[in-house]
Amino acid sequence: MGGDITRSHEWTALAKHHEELAGRHLRELFAEDPGRAGRMTLTAGDLLLDYSKHRVTSETVDLLVALAERAGLRERVEAMFRGDHINVSEDRAVLHVALRTPPGAALVVDGQDVTADVHEVLGRMSAFADRVRSREWRGATGQPITTVVNIGIGGSDLGPAMAYEALRDYADAGVQARFVSNIDPADITGNLAGLDPATTLFVISSKTFTTLETLTNAKVARDWLVGALGEDAVARHFVAVSTNAAKVAEFGIDTANMFGFWDWVGGRYSYDGAIGLSLMLAIGPERFREMLAGFHVIDEHFRSAPFAANMPVLLGLLGIWYSNFFGAETRAVLPYSQRLHRFPAYLQQLTMESNGKSVGADGEPVTAATGEIFWGEPGTNGQHAFYQLLHQGTRLVPADFIGFAEPFEDREGMHDLLNANLFAQTSALAFGRTAEEIAGEGTPAGLVPHKVMPGNRPTSTILAPKLTPFTLGQLVALYEHIVFVEGTVWGIDSFDQWGVELGKKMALDLAPALTAEEPPVAFPDPSTERLVRAYRELRGR
Numbered sequence: 001m002g003g004d005i006t007r008s009h010e011w012t013a014l015a016k017h018h019e020e021l022a023g024r025h026l027r028e029l030f031a032e033d034p035g036r037a038g039r040m041t042l043t044a045g046d047l048l049l050d051y052s053k054h055r056v057t058s059e060t061v062d063l064l065v066a067l068a069e070r071a072g073l074r075e076r077v078e079a080m081f082r083g084d085h086i087n088v089s090e091d092r093a094v095l096h097v098a099l100r101t102p103p104g105a106a107l108v109v110d111g112q113d114v115t116a117d118v119h120e121v122l123g124r125m126s127a128f129a130d131r132v133r134s135r136e137w138r139g140a141t142g143q144p145i146t147t148v149v150n151i152g153i154g155g156s157d158l159g160p161a162m163a164y165e166a167l168r169d170y171a172d173a174g175v176q177a178r179f180v181s182n183i184d185p186a187d188i189t190g191n192l193a194g195l196d197p198a199t200t201l202f203v204i205s206s207k208t209f210t211t212l213e214t215l216t217n218a219k220v221a222r223d224w225l226v227g228a229l230g231e232d233a234v235a236r237h238f239v240a241v242s243t244n245a246a247k248v249a250e251f252g253i254d255t256a257n258m259f260g261f262w263d264w265v266g267g268r269y270s271y272d273g274a275i276g277l278s279l280m281l282a283i284g285p286e287r288f289r290e291m292l293a294g295f296h297v298i299d300e301h302f303r304s305a306p307f308a309a310n311m312p313v314l315l316g317l318l319g320i321w322y323s324n325f326f327g328a329e330t331r332a333v334l335p336y337s338q339r340l341h342r343f344p345a346y347l348q349q350l351t352m353e354s355n356g357k358s359v360g361a362d363g364e365p366v367t368a369a370t371g372e373i374f375w376g377e378p379g380t381n382g383q384h385a386f387y388q389l390l391h392q393g394t395r396l397v398p399a400d401f402i403g404f405a406e407p408f409e410d411r412e413g414m415h416d417l418l419n420a421n422l423f424a425q426t427s428a429l430a431f432g433r434t435a436e437e438i439a440g441e442g443t444p445a446g447l448v449p450h451k452v453m454p455g456n457r458p459t460s461t462i463l464a465p466k467l468t469p470f471t472l473g474q475l476v477a478l479y480e481h482i483v484f485v486e487g488t489v490w491g492i493d494s495f496d497q498w499g500v501e502l503g504k505k506m507a508l509d510l511a512p513a514l515t516a517e518e519p520p521v522a523f524p525d526p527s528t529e530r531l532v533r534a535y536r537e538l539r540g541r
């Protein structure tokens with residue numbers, strides 16, 4: 001749609017409905033409607049979503065779906081899958097869904113057969129991964145590769161790092177992965193510690209191949225390798241993932257060992273393509289393809305399921321409901337899986353770099369809050385840290401609980417205990433405990449108010465059979481499309497990230513002031529000038 005969605009009839013209807021519903025408690029909603037839990041459960045692929053513990057009724061869902069329709073969501077989904085240039089500020093198609101389209105599907109965008117290109121790169125990645133994993137590809141001294149170090153940042157780090165942690169039990173060929181991202185030298189120093197250059201392969205991952213952190217770390221890695229094995233070893237120990245062949249060659253990596261992607265893949269949407277090379281080297285091409293199949297299942301669901309039964313659509317609309325009508329600022333993501341400990345960090349870039357915008361796609365200021373703040377930690381650790389605020393604090397923090405039925409290992413029934421905690425938490429958050437219930441247990445009167453659990457705290461529960469490549473792909477695609485739904489309703493461009501550029505440029509401009517003999521005369525502001533002077537003094541400069 002064009003225009004301001006907050007002025008639409010659908011938005012106004014939701015605002016009115018919110019006034020009616022805001023005072024109602026989940027206890028009442030459940031008491032009134034015995035079929036609620038069953039009706040508010042749906043599946044997509046292997047994922048089961050229970051959204052009955054949300055502060056919604058069937059009417060809310062209808063009104064939210066009407067809002068999505070008003071925002072032109074259906075047409076916009078098709079525009080994405082068709083390869084229209086929906087990333088308007090960069091005039092690009094947005095086609096991460098093509099990274100997991102099965103071979104043979106016809107998709108020609110801007111004159112290019114996108115599916116064929118994707119499968120050509122996947123084929124090259126697979127052939128390379130097979131060579132490394134079978135020990136045919138060897139380092140310069142003839143030893144096999146046992147460690148892959150991915151050097152990249154943002155989308156060129158968070159995706160493969162998160163997925164490697166999630167799936168490392170599938171690393172079956174004696175190839176482990178490490179991830180270096182930060183310009184803080186501690187990162188590369190720590191990650192190189194204990195490694196043998198002769199058995200280490202560096203994957204330099206950067207869409208642009210101009211990112212300061214990545215190129216600086218790559219140079220340190222190169223010096224480390226050349227110092228041990230000589231200049232000629234670089235070809236056997238460095239490969240690149242990038243869209244920029246010229247810069248890769250300039251760095252000294254043979255472009256025959258470069259795996260490409262395209263400007264229609266955003267960095268934060270890229271780990272299911274060549275940016276996932278380090279993951280593929282560890283878990284193998286077959287498992288990687290199972291992960292892609294998982295992504296694709298949710299893509300199909302997103303594209304075809306009716307909105308009211310469409311998991312990403314519903315979860316995206318619930319994000320709108322809490323952000324724009326309840327005034328919630330954040331959404332907690334709480335995976336009850338230690339292996340998903342990097343999932344919240346991964347989601348932070350995916351969601352916040354995408355939807356942290358204050359002008360619409362048309363360049364006009366937005367008129368409603370955008371960009372939920374995503375954060376979280378795995379359960380049960382979070383329970384002993386910040387859940388107090390979730391249960392009894394003054395802020396409303398909707399939360400996504402994610403659990404898996406089958407464990408990898410189960411010692412002393414620990415896995416069941418883990419999930420008992422998940423289910424208990426969502427129940428306590430929803431239903432709480434009243435003053436009467438607490439007093440009825442013989443609690444001293446003065447303590448009762450402290451022990452009251454208000455409840456009415458909304459949660460989604462997402463349950464999958466087991467954490468596998470297939471289910472991980474489904475989970476990630478789910479959140480990618482949630483971002484899309486929210487961005488569409490807010491009318492913003494979820495696929496650019498202009499806001500990160502200024503800080504990068506200023507850091508480069510400031511760097512000489514920190515190191516040079518004489519500080520420059522022009523500081524950006526008086527506070528920064530004082531800080532830089534204090535820093536130089538501490539550094540004895």
Ligand code: F6P
Nearest residue numbers: 154155156206207208211267500
């Ligand atoms: O800091 C912003 C950003 O451009 C991200 O969008 C991107 O994922 C990251 O930097 C890394 O970029 P590149 O892959 O080009 O090195």
